[in-house]
Amino acid sequence: MPELPEVENVKNGLLDLLPGKVIKEVQVLWPNIIKDPAANIFSRQLAGQTIENIGRRGKFLLFYLSDYVLISHLRMEGKFRVETTDTxxxxxxHVVFKLNGEEELRYLDVRKFGKMSLTSRVRPFEHPSLVSLGPEPTADKLNDKWVSQFLQNRKRAIKACLLDQTLVAGIGNIYADEILFDARIHPSRPAYSLKQEDISRLTKSIITIMDKAVKSGGTTIRTYANAYGDSGTYQHNLKVYGRDQAACTRCGTRIEKIKVAQRGTHFCPLCQPAE
Ligand SMILES: [Zn+2]
Structure with a gap:
Protein backbone atom coordinates (compact mmCIF):
# COMPACT_ATOMS: atom_id res chain seq x y z
CA MET A 1 0.00 0.00 0.00
CA PRO A 2 1.42 3.41 -0.85
CA GLU A 3 2.17 5.40 2.30
CA LEU A 4 2.69 9.16 2.62
CA PRO A 5 6.06 9.35 0.75
CA GLU A 6 4.75 7.37 -2.23
CA VAL A 7 1.54 9.44 -2.39
CA GLU A 8 3.64 12.61 -2.22
CA ASN A 9 5.65 11.34 -5.20
CA VAL A 10 2.44 10.60 -7.14
CA LYS A 11 1.23 14.12 -6.27
CA ASN A 12 4.43 15.70 -7.59
CA GLY A 13 4.17 13.72 -10.84
CA LEU A 14 0.56 14.85 -11.36
CA LEU A 15 1.43 18.46 -10.47
CA ASP A 16 3.72 18.58 -13.51
CA LEU A 17 0.93 17.42 -15.81
CA LEU A 18 -2.51 18.54 -14.65
CA PRO A 19 -2.94 22.09 -13.29
CA GLY A 20 -4.80 24.26 -15.80
CA LYS A 21 -6.47 21.26 -17.50
CA VAL A 22 -10.26 21.21 -17.81
CA ILE A 23 -12.26 18.05 -17.14
CA LYS A 24 -14.67 17.74 -20.07
CA GLU A 25 -16.34 14.47 -19.16
CA VAL A 26 -15.93 11.62 -16.67
CA GLN A 27 -16.61 7.95 -17.35
CA VAL A 28 -16.94 5.73 -14.30
CA LEU A 29 -16.42 2.12 -15.42
CA TRP A 30 -16.47 0.61 -11.90
CA PRO A 31 -18.89 2.60 -9.71
CA ASN A 32 -17.71 1.07 -6.40
CA ILE A 33 -14.56 3.20 -6.66
CA ILE A 34 -16.74 6.28 -6.10
CA LYS A 35 -17.58 6.53 -2.39
CA ASP A 36 -19.62 9.74 -2.48
CA PRO A 37 -21.66 11.21 -4.07
CA ALA A 38 -23.31 8.57 -6.34
CA ALA A 39 -21.23 7.87 -9.47
CA ASN A 40 -23.65 9.62 -11.86
CA ILE A 41 -23.68 12.79 -9.71
CA PHE A 42 -19.88 12.56 -9.33
CA SER A 43 -19.50 12.57 -13.15
CA ARG A 44 -22.00 15.38 -13.63
CA GLN A 45 -20.42 17.64 -11.01
CA LEU A 46 -16.91 17.15 -12.43
CA ALA A 47 -17.83 18.12 -16.01
CA GLY A 48 -16.44 21.59 -16.78
CA GLN A 49 -14.23 21.79 -13.68
CA THR A 50 -10.67 23.10 -14.02
CA ILE A 51 -7.90 21.29 -12.13
CA GLU A 52 -6.31 24.16 -10.22
CA ASN A 53 -3.89 22.40 -7.90
CA ILE A 54 -3.02 19.04 -6.41
CA GLY A 55 -2.34 18.48 -2.73
CA ARG A 56 -2.02 15.68 -0.22
CA ARG A 57 -3.19 15.01 3.33
CA GLY A 58 -1.81 11.84 4.94
CA LYS A 59 -2.23 9.13 2.30
CA PHE A 60 -5.02 11.03 0.47
CA LEU A 61 -4.49 12.84 -2.83
CA LEU A 62 -6.50 16.07 -3.16
CA PHE A 63 -7.40 17.50 -6.55
CA TYR A 64 -8.41 21.13 -6.08
CA LEU A 65 -10.99 21.97 -8.77
CA SER A 66 -12.91 25.17 -9.54
CA ASP A 67 -15.79 24.32 -7.15
CA TYR A 68 -14.89 20.99 -5.54
CA VAL A 69 -12.07 18.96 -4.06
CA LEU A 70 -11.69 15.42 -5.38
CA ILE A 71 -10.35 13.21 -2.57
CA SER A 72 -8.63 10.00 -3.71
CA HIS A 73 -7.22 7.14 -1.65
CA LEU A 74 -5.16 4.66 -3.68
CA ARG A 75 -5.41 1.92 -1.02
CA MET A 76 -3.46 -1.16 -2.21
CA GLU A 77 -2.76 -0.68 -5.90
CA GLY A 78 -4.48 2.44 -7.23
CA LYS A 79 -2.60 4.45 -9.88
CA PHE A 80 -3.19 7.52 -12.00
CA ARG A 81 -1.89 7.82 -15.55
CA VAL A 82 -2.11 10.70 -17.99
CA GLU A 83 -2.49 9.41 -21.56
CA THR A 84 -3.51 10.75 -24.95
CA THR A 85 -7.07 9.84 -25.98
CA ASP A 86 -5.83 7.52 -28.76
CA THR A 87 -3.91 5.31 -26.28
CA HIS A 94 -11.94 2.11 -13.74
CA VAL A 95 -12.34 5.88 -14.07
CA VAL A 96 -11.52 8.05 -17.11
CA PHE A 97 -11.36 11.84 -16.81
CA LYS A 98 -11.44 13.29 -20.34
CA LEU A 99 -9.39 16.50 -20.43
CA ASN A 100 -8.95 19.27 -22.94
CA GLY A 101 -6.02 18.88 -25.36
CA GLU A 102 -6.88 15.25 -26.30
CA GLU A 103 -5.60 13.93 -22.98
CA GLU A 104 -7.13 11.73 -20.32
CA LEU A 105 -6.42 11.18 -16.65
CA ARG A 106 -7.01 7.48 -16.05
CA TYR A 107 -7.43 5.68 -12.74
CA LEU A 108 -6.25 2.06 -12.71
CA ASP A 109 -6.64 -0.32 -9.80
CA VAL A 110 -6.00 -4.07 -10.01
CA ARG A 111 -7.55 -4.75 -6.59
CA LYS A 112 -10.39 -2.18 -6.91
CA PHE A 113 -9.94 -1.13 -3.26
CA GLY A 114 -9.27 2.56 -4.00
CA LYS A 115 -11.92 5.18 -3.19
CA MET A 116 -12.81 8.65 -4.49
CA SER A 117 -15.04 11.32 -2.97
CA LEU A 118 -16.06 14.74 -4.12
CA THR A 119 -16.50 17.46 -1.53
CA SER A 120 -16.98 21.19 -1.34
CA ARG A 121 -14.06 23.50 -1.98
CA VAL A 122 -15.15 25.54 1.06
CA ARG A 123 -14.15 23.24 3.95
CA PRO A 124 -12.67 20.11 2.38
CA PHE A 125 -10.99 18.98 5.59
CA GLU A 126 -14.39 18.52 7.24
CA HIS A 127 -15.12 15.60 4.89
CA PRO A 128 -15.49 12.34 6.92
CA SER A 129 -12.39 10.85 5.22
CA LEU A 130 -10.17 13.71 6.40
CA VAL A 131 -11.75 15.16 9.54
CA SER A 132 -10.13 12.86 12.12
CA LEU A 133 -6.66 12.59 10.56
CA GLY A 134 -3.81 13.35 12.95
CA PRO A 135 -1.07 15.87 12.17
CA GLU A 136 1.33 15.46 9.24
CA PRO A 137 4.67 13.94 10.33
CA THR A 138 6.62 17.18 10.06
CA ALA A 139 8.46 19.27 12.64
CA ASP A 140 5.98 22.15 12.33
CA LYS A 141 2.89 19.93 12.82
CA LEU A 142 3.91 17.08 15.15
CA ASN A 143 5.29 17.38 18.68
CA ASP A 144 6.05 15.24 21.75
CA LYS A 145 3.13 16.67 23.69
CA TRP A 146 0.54 15.45 21.18
CA VAL A 147 2.18 12.00 20.87
CA SER A 148 2.43 11.69 24.63
CA GLN A 149 -1.25 12.61 25.17
CA PHE A 150 -2.30 10.13 22.50
CA LEU A 151 -0.29 7.20 23.91
CA GLN A 152 -1.10 7.58 27.60
CA ASN A 153 -3.68 5.04 28.83
CA ARG A 154 -3.61 3.17 25.50
CA LYS A 155 -2.94 -0.55 25.93
CA ARG A 156 -2.49 -1.23 22.22
CA ALA A 157 0.96 -2.02 20.83
CA ILE A 158 2.93 1.07 19.84
CA LYS A 159 3.07 -0.20 16.25
CA ALA A 160 -0.75 -0.32 16.11
CA CYS A 161 -0.78 3.32 17.28
CA LEU A 162 1.64 4.35 14.51
CA LEU A 163 -0.70 2.74 11.95
CA ASP A 164 -3.66 4.63 13.47
CA GLN A 165 -4.12 7.65 11.18
CA THR A 166 -5.54 9.72 14.04
CA LEU A 167 -2.12 9.80 15.81
CA VAL A 168 -0.12 10.82 12.74
CA ALA A 169 -1.36 10.87 9.16
CA GLY A 170 0.44 8.88 6.48
CA ILE A 171 2.34 6.05 8.18
CA GLY A 172 1.78 2.45 7.00
CA ASN A 173 3.45 -0.89 7.61
CA ILE A 174 6.86 -0.21 6.04
CA TYR A 175 7.58 3.13 7.74
CA ALA A 176 6.11 2.03 11.09
CA ASP A 177 8.79 -0.71 11.25
CA GLU A 178 11.54 1.67 10.13
CA ILE A 179 10.52 4.36 12.62
CA LEU A 180 10.45 1.94 15.57
CA PHE A 181 13.90 0.57 14.63
CA ASP A 182 15.26 4.11 14.38
CA ALA A 183 13.77 4.97 17.80
CA ARG A 184 14.92 1.62 19.31
CA ILE A 185 11.42 0.74 20.50
CA HIS A 186 10.01 -2.81 20.41
CA PRO A 187 6.93 -2.84 18.15
CA SER A 188 4.68 -4.75 20.57
CA ARG A 189 5.34 -2.56 23.61
CA PRO A 190 2.05 -1.27 25.04
CA ALA A 191 1.72 2.40 24.13
CA TYR A 192 1.26 3.56 27.75
CA SER A 193 4.59 1.95 28.77
CA LEU A 194 6.65 4.43 26.72
CA LYS A 195 8.60 6.82 28.90
CA GLN A 196 9.05 10.48 28.07
CA GLU A 197 12.51 9.87 26.57
CA ASP A 198 11.10 7.06 24.38
CA ILE A 199 8.36 9.42 23.17
CA SER A 200 10.89 12.14 22.33
CA ARG A 201 12.98 9.68 20.29
CA LEU A 202 9.85 8.30 18.63
CA THR A 203 8.58 11.74 17.58
CA LYS A 204 12.01 12.61 16.20
CA SER A 205 12.22 9.31 14.29
CA ILE A 206 8.73 9.78 12.81
CA ILE A 207 9.76 13.17 11.46
CA THR A 208 13.22 12.19 10.16
CA ILE A 209 12.30 8.83 8.58
CA MET A 210 9.24 10.27 6.79
CA ASP A 211 11.25 13.28 5.61
CA LYS A 212 14.05 11.09 4.20
CA ALA A 213 11.51 8.82 2.51
CA VAL A 214 9.73 11.80 0.90
CA LYS A 215 13.08 13.13 -0.36
CA SER A 216 13.87 9.69 -1.86
CA GLY A 217 10.53 9.63 -3.70
CA GLY A 218 9.28 6.81 -1.48
CA THR A 219 9.90 3.06 -1.53
CA THR A 220 9.45 0.93 -4.63
CA ILE A 221 8.14 -2.54 -3.94
CA ARG A 222 5.92 -4.56 -6.27
CA THR A 223 3.76 -2.35 -8.44
CA TYR A 224 3.98 1.14 -6.98
CA ALA A 225 5.22 3.82 -9.39
CA ASN A 226 4.41 7.50 -9.73
CA ALA A 227 2.42 9.10 -12.52
CA TYR A 228 5.35 8.88 -14.94
CA GLY A 229 6.20 5.30 -14.08
CA ASP A 230 9.31 6.54 -12.22
CA SER A 231 9.74 5.22 -8.76
CA GLY A 232 11.32 6.01 -5.44
CA THR A 233 14.64 4.76 -4.07
CA TYR A 234 14.03 4.50 -0.31
CA GLN A 235 14.06 0.66 -0.54
CA HIS A 236 17.88 0.99 -0.46
CA ASN A 237 17.61 2.65 2.97
CA LEU A 238 15.31 0.10 4.63
CA LYS A 239 16.92 -1.17 7.84
CA VAL A 240 14.39 -3.79 8.98
CA TYR A 241 11.40 -4.00 6.62
CA GLY A 242 11.77 -7.00 4.28
CA ARG A 243 15.08 -7.98 6.00
CA ASP A 244 13.89 -11.00 8.02
CA GLN A 245 16.95 -13.02 9.13
CA ALA A 246 19.43 -10.49 7.67
CA ALA A 247 22.04 -8.88 9.94
CA CYS A 248 21.03 -5.69 11.79
CA THR A 249 22.97 -2.78 10.27
CA ARG A 250 23.62 -1.46 13.79
CA CYS A 251 24.60 -4.55 15.81
CA GLY A 252 24.75 -7.58 13.49
CA THR A 253 21.93 -9.47 15.27
CA ARG A 254 19.47 -11.23 12.96
CA ILE A 255 16.34 -9.21 12.19
CA GLU A 256 13.18 -11.05 13.29
CA LYS A 257 9.71 -11.03 11.80
CA ILE A 258 6.65 -11.32 14.04
CA LYS A 259 2.95 -10.39 13.82
CA VAL A 260 1.86 -7.18 15.55
CA ALA A 261 -1.57 -5.63 14.94
CA GLN A 262 -2.17 -8.41 12.35
CA ARG A 263 0.73 -7.10 10.26
CA GLY A 264 4.09 -8.64 9.44
CA THR A 265 6.53 -6.71 11.65
CA HIS A 266 10.33 -6.58 11.43
CA PHE A 267 12.62 -5.60 14.29
CA CYS A 268 16.05 -6.15 15.85
CA PRO A 269 15.69 -8.05 19.14
CA LEU A 270 18.88 -6.47 20.54
CA CYS A 271 18.37 -2.82 19.45
CA GLN A 272 14.63 -2.92 20.25
CA PRO A 273 14.34 -4.78 23.58
CA ALA A 274 10.89 -5.81 24.84
CA GLU A 275 11.79 -3.78 28.01
ZN1 LIG B 1 20.43 -4.36 16.14
Whole structure:
Protein backbone atom coordinates (compact mmCIF):
# COMPACT_ATOMS: atom_id res chain seq x y z
CA MET A 1 0.00 0.00 0.00
CA PRO A 2 1.42 3.41 -0.85
CA GLU A 3 2.17 5.40 2.30
CA LEU A 4 2.69 9.16 2.62
CA PRO A 5 6.06 9.35 0.75
CA GLU A 6 4.75 7.37 -2.23
CA VAL A 7 1.54 9.44 -2.39
CA GLU A 8 3.64 12.61 -2.22
CA ASN A 9 5.65 11.34 -5.20
CA VAL A 10 2.44 10.60 -7.14
CA LYS A 11 1.23 14.12 -6.27
CA ASN A 12 4.43 15.70 -7.59
CA GLY A 13 4.17 13.72 -10.84
CA LEU A 14 0.56 14.85 -11.36
CA LEU A 15 1.43 18.46 -10.47
CA ASP A 16 3.72 18.58 -13.51
CA LEU A 17 0.93 17.42 -15.81
CA LEU A 18 -2.51 18.54 -14.65
CA PRO A 19 -2.94 22.09 -13.29
CA GLY A 20 -4.80 24.26 -15.80
CA LYS A 21 -6.47 21.26 -17.50
CA VAL A 22 -10.26 21.21 -17.81
CA ILE A 23 -12.26 18.05 -17.14
CA LYS A 24 -14.67 17.74 -20.07
CA GLU A 25 -16.34 14.47 -19.16
CA VAL A 26 -15.93 11.62 -16.67
CA GLN A 27 -16.61 7.95 -17.35
CA VAL A 28 -16.94 5.73 -14.30
CA LEU A 29 -16.42 2.12 -15.42
CA TRP A 30 -16.47 0.61 -11.90
CA PRO A 31 -18.89 2.60 -9.71
CA ASN A 32 -17.71 1.07 -6.40
CA ILE A 33 -14.56 3.20 -6.66
CA ILE A 34 -16.74 6.28 -6.10
CA LYS A 35 -17.58 6.53 -2.39
CA ASP A 36 -19.62 9.74 -2.48
CA PRO A 37 -21.66 11.21 -4.07
CA ALA A 38 -23.31 8.57 -6.34
CA ALA A 39 -21.23 7.87 -9.47
CA ASN A 40 -23.65 9.62 -11.86
CA ILE A 41 -23.68 12.79 -9.71
CA PHE A 42 -19.88 12.56 -9.33
CA SER A 43 -19.50 12.57 -13.15
CA ARG A 44 -22.00 15.38 -13.63
CA GLN A 45 -20.42 17.64 -11.01
CA LEU A 46 -16.91 17.15 -12.43
CA ALA A 47 -17.83 18.12 -16.01
CA GLY A 48 -16.44 21.59 -16.78
CA GLN A 49 -14.23 21.79 -13.68
CA THR A 50 -10.67 23.10 -14.02
CA ILE A 51 -7.90 21.29 -12.13
CA GLU A 52 -6.31 24.16 -10.22
CA ASN A 53 -3.89 22.40 -7.90
CA ILE A 54 -3.02 19.04 -6.41
CA GLY A 55 -2.34 18.48 -2.73
CA ARG A 56 -2.02 15.68 -0.22
CA ARG A 57 -3.19 15.01 3.33
CA GLY A 58 -1.81 11.84 4.94
CA LYS A 59 -2.23 9.13 2.30
CA PHE A 60 -5.02 11.03 0.47
CA LEU A 61 -4.49 12.84 -2.83
CA LEU A 62 -6.50 16.07 -3.16
CA PHE A 63 -7.40 17.50 -6.55
CA TYR A 64 -8.41 21.13 -6.08
CA LEU A 65 -10.99 21.97 -8.77
CA SER A 66 -12.91 25.17 -9.54
CA ASP A 67 -15.79 24.32 -7.15
CA TYR A 68 -14.89 20.99 -5.54
CA VAL A 69 -12.07 18.96 -4.06
CA LEU A 70 -11.69 15.42 -5.38
CA ILE A 71 -10.35 13.21 -2.57
CA SER A 72 -8.63 10.00 -3.71
CA HIS A 73 -7.22 7.14 -1.65
CA LEU A 74 -5.16 4.66 -3.68
CA ARG A 75 -5.41 1.92 -1.02
CA MET A 76 -3.46 -1.16 -2.21
CA GLU A 77 -2.76 -0.68 -5.90
CA GLY A 78 -4.48 2.44 -7.23
CA LYS A 79 -2.60 4.45 -9.88
CA PHE A 80 -3.19 7.52 -12.00
CA ARG A 81 -1.89 7.82 -15.55
CA VAL A 82 -2.11 10.70 -17.99
CA GLU A 83 -2.49 9.41 -21.56
CA THR A 84 -3.51 10.75 -24.95
CA THR A 85 -7.07 9.84 -25.98
CA ASP A 86 -5.83 7.52 -28.76
CA THR A 87 -3.91 5.31 -26.28
CA UNK A 88 -5.91 2.10 -25.76
CA UNK A 89 -7.39 1.72 -22.27
CA UNK A 90 -5.16 -0.49 -20.13
CA UNK A 91 -6.74 -3.39 -18.20
CA UNK A 92 -8.06 -2.42 -14.77
CA UNK A 93 -8.92 1.15 -15.85
CA HIS A 94 -11.94 2.11 -13.74
CA VAL A 95 -12.34 5.88 -14.07
CA VAL A 96 -11.52 8.05 -17.11
CA PHE A 97 -11.36 11.84 -16.81
CA LYS A 98 -11.44 13.29 -20.34
CA LEU A 99 -9.39 16.50 -20.43
CA ASN A 100 -8.95 19.27 -22.94
CA GLY A 101 -6.02 18.88 -25.36
CA GLU A 102 -6.88 15.25 -26.30
CA GLU A 103 -5.60 13.93 -22.98
CA GLU A 104 -7.13 11.73 -20.32
CA LEU A 105 -6.42 11.18 -16.65
CA ARG A 106 -7.01 7.48 -16.05
CA TYR A 107 -7.43 5.68 -12.74
CA LEU A 108 -6.25 2.06 -12.71
CA ASP A 109 -6.64 -0.32 -9.80
CA VAL A 110 -6.00 -4.07 -10.01
CA ARG A 111 -7.55 -4.75 -6.59
CA LYS A 112 -10.39 -2.18 -6.91
CA PHE A 113 -9.94 -1.13 -3.26
CA GLY A 114 -9.27 2.56 -4.00
CA LYS A 115 -11.92 5.18 -3.19
CA MET A 116 -12.81 8.65 -4.49
CA SER A 117 -15.04 11.32 -2.97
CA LEU A 118 -16.06 14.74 -4.12
CA THR A 119 -16.50 17.46 -1.53
CA SER A 120 -16.98 21.19 -1.34
CA ARG A 121 -14.06 23.50 -1.98
CA VAL A 122 -15.15 25.54 1.06
CA ARG A 123 -14.15 23.24 3.95
CA PRO A 124 -12.67 20.11 2.38
CA PHE A 125 -10.99 18.98 5.59
CA GLU A 126 -14.39 18.52 7.24
CA HIS A 127 -15.12 15.60 4.89
CA PRO A 128 -15.49 12.34 6.92
CA SER A 129 -12.39 10.85 5.22
CA LEU A 130 -10.17 13.71 6.40
CA VAL A 131 -11.75 15.16 9.54
CA SER A 132 -10.13 12.86 12.12
CA LEU A 133 -6.66 12.59 10.56
CA GLY A 134 -3.81 13.35 12.95
CA PRO A 135 -1.07 15.87 12.17
CA GLU A 136 1.33 15.46 9.24
CA PRO A 137 4.67 13.94 10.33
CA THR A 138 6.62 17.18 10.06
CA ALA A 139 8.46 19.27 12.64
CA ASP A 140 5.98 22.15 12.33
CA LYS A 141 2.89 19.93 12.82
CA LEU A 142 3.91 17.08 15.15
CA ASN A 143 5.29 17.38 18.68
CA ASP A 144 6.05 15.24 21.75
CA LYS A 145 3.13 16.67 23.69
CA TRP A 146 0.54 15.45 21.18
CA VAL A 147 2.18 12.00 20.87
CA SER A 148 2.43 11.69 24.63
CA GLN A 149 -1.25 12.61 25.17
CA PHE A 150 -2.30 10.13 22.50
CA LEU A 151 -0.29 7.20 23.91
CA GLN A 152 -1.10 7.58 27.60
CA ASN A 153 -3.68 5.04 28.83
CA ARG A 154 -3.61 3.17 25.50
CA LYS A 155 -2.94 -0.55 25.93
CA ARG A 156 -2.49 -1.23 22.22
CA ALA A 157 0.96 -2.02 20.83
CA ILE A 158 2.93 1.07 19.84
CA LYS A 159 3.07 -0.20 16.25
CA ALA A 160 -0.75 -0.32 16.11
CA CYS A 161 -0.78 3.32 17.28
CA LEU A 162 1.64 4.35 14.51
CA LEU A 163 -0.70 2.74 11.95
CA ASP A 164 -3.66 4.63 13.47
CA GLN A 165 -4.12 7.65 11.18
CA THR A 166 -5.54 9.72 14.04
CA LEU A 167 -2.12 9.80 15.81
CA VAL A 168 -0.12 10.82 12.74
CA ALA A 169 -1.36 10.87 9.16
CA GLY A 170 0.44 8.88 6.48
CA ILE A 171 2.34 6.05 8.18
CA GLY A 172 1.78 2.45 7.00
CA ASN A 173 3.45 -0.89 7.61
CA ILE A 174 6.86 -0.21 6.04
CA TYR A 175 7.58 3.13 7.74
CA ALA A 176 6.11 2.03 11.09
CA ASP A 177 8.79 -0.71 11.25
CA GLU A 178 11.54 1.67 10.13
CA ILE A 179 10.52 4.36 12.62
CA LEU A 180 10.45 1.94 15.57
CA PHE A 181 13.90 0.57 14.63
CA ASP A 182 15.26 4.11 14.38
CA ALA A 183 13.77 4.97 17.80
CA ARG A 184 14.92 1.62 19.31
CA ILE A 185 11.42 0.74 20.50
CA HIS A 186 10.01 -2.81 20.41
CA PRO A 187 6.93 -2.84 18.15
CA SER A 188 4.68 -4.75 20.57
CA ARG A 189 5.34 -2.56 23.61
CA PRO A 190 2.05 -1.27 25.04
CA ALA A 191 1.72 2.40 24.13
CA TYR A 192 1.26 3.56 27.75
CA SER A 193 4.59 1.95 28.77
CA LEU A 194 6.65 4.43 26.72
CA LYS A 195 8.60 6.82 28.90
CA GLN A 196 9.05 10.48 28.07
CA GLU A 197 12.51 9.87 26.57
CA ASP A 198 11.10 7.06 24.38
CA ILE A 199 8.36 9.42 23.17
CA SER A 200 10.89 12.14 22.33
CA ARG A 201 12.98 9.68 20.29
CA LEU A 202 9.85 8.30 18.63
CA THR A 203 8.58 11.74 17.58
CA LYS A 204 12.01 12.61 16.20
CA SER A 205 12.22 9.31 14.29
CA ILE A 206 8.73 9.78 12.81
CA ILE A 207 9.76 13.17 11.46
CA THR A 208 13.22 12.19 10.16
CA ILE A 209 12.30 8.83 8.58
CA MET A 210 9.24 10.27 6.79
CA ASP A 211 11.25 13.28 5.61
CA LYS A 212 14.05 11.09 4.20
CA ALA A 213 11.51 8.82 2.51
CA VAL A 214 9.73 11.80 0.90
CA LYS A 215 13.08 13.13 -0.36
CA SER A 216 13.87 9.69 -1.86
CA GLY A 217 10.53 9.63 -3.70
CA GLY A 218 9.28 6.81 -1.48
CA THR A 219 9.90 3.06 -1.53
CA THR A 220 9.45 0.93 -4.63
CA ILE A 221 8.14 -2.54 -3.94
CA ARG A 222 5.92 -4.56 -6.27
CA THR A 223 3.76 -2.35 -8.44
CA TYR A 224 3.98 1.14 -6.98
CA ALA A 225 5.22 3.82 -9.39
CA ASN A 226 4.41 7.50 -9.73
CA ALA A 227 2.42 9.10 -12.52
CA TYR A 228 5.35 8.88 -14.94
CA GLY A 229 6.20 5.30 -14.08
CA ASP A 230 9.31 6.54 -12.22
CA SER A 231 9.74 5.22 -8.76
CA GLY A 232 11.32 6.01 -5.44
CA THR A 233 14.64 4.76 -4.07
CA TYR A 234 14.03 4.50 -0.31
CA GLN A 235 14.06 0.66 -0.54
CA HIS A 236 17.88 0.99 -0.46
CA ASN A 237 17.61 2.65 2.97
CA LEU A 238 15.31 0.10 4.63
CA LYS A 239 16.92 -1.17 7.84
CA VAL A 240 14.39 -3.79 8.98
CA TYR A 241 11.40 -4.00 6.62
CA GLY A 242 11.77 -7.00 4.28
CA ARG A 243 15.08 -7.98 6.00
CA ASP A 244 13.89 -11.00 8.02
CA GLN A 245 16.95 -13.02 9.13
CA ALA A 246 19.43 -10.49 7.67
CA ALA A 247 22.04 -8.88 9.94
CA CYS A 248 21.03 -5.69 11.79
CA THR A 249 22.97 -2.78 10.27
CA ARG A 250 23.62 -1.46 13.79
CA CYS A 251 24.60 -4.55 15.81
CA GLY A 252 24.75 -7.58 13.49
CA THR A 253 21.93 -9.47 15.27
CA ARG A 254 19.47 -11.23 12.96
CA ILE A 255 16.34 -9.21 12.19
CA GLU A 256 13.18 -11.05 13.29
CA LYS A 257 9.71 -11.03 11.80
CA ILE A 258 6.65 -11.32 14.04
CA LYS A 259 2.95 -10.39 13.82
CA VAL A 260 1.86 -7.18 15.55
CA ALA A 261 -1.57 -5.63 14.94
CA GLN A 262 -2.17 -8.41 12.35
CA ARG A 263 0.73 -7.10 10.26
CA GLY A 264 4.09 -8.64 9.44
CA THR A 265 6.53 -6.71 11.65
CA HIS A 266 10.33 -6.58 11.43
CA PHE A 267 12.62 -5.60 14.29
CA CYS A 268 16.05 -6.15 15.85
CA PRO A 269 15.69 -8.05 19.14
CA LEU A 270 18.88 -6.47 20.54
CA CYS A 271 18.37 -2.82 19.45
CA GLN A 272 14.63 -2.92 20.25
CA PRO A 273 14.34 -4.78 23.58
CA ALA A 274 10.89 -5.81 24.84
CA GLU A 275 11.79 -3.78 28.01
ZN1 LIG B 1 20.43 -4.36 16.14
Missing amino acids: PLARHT
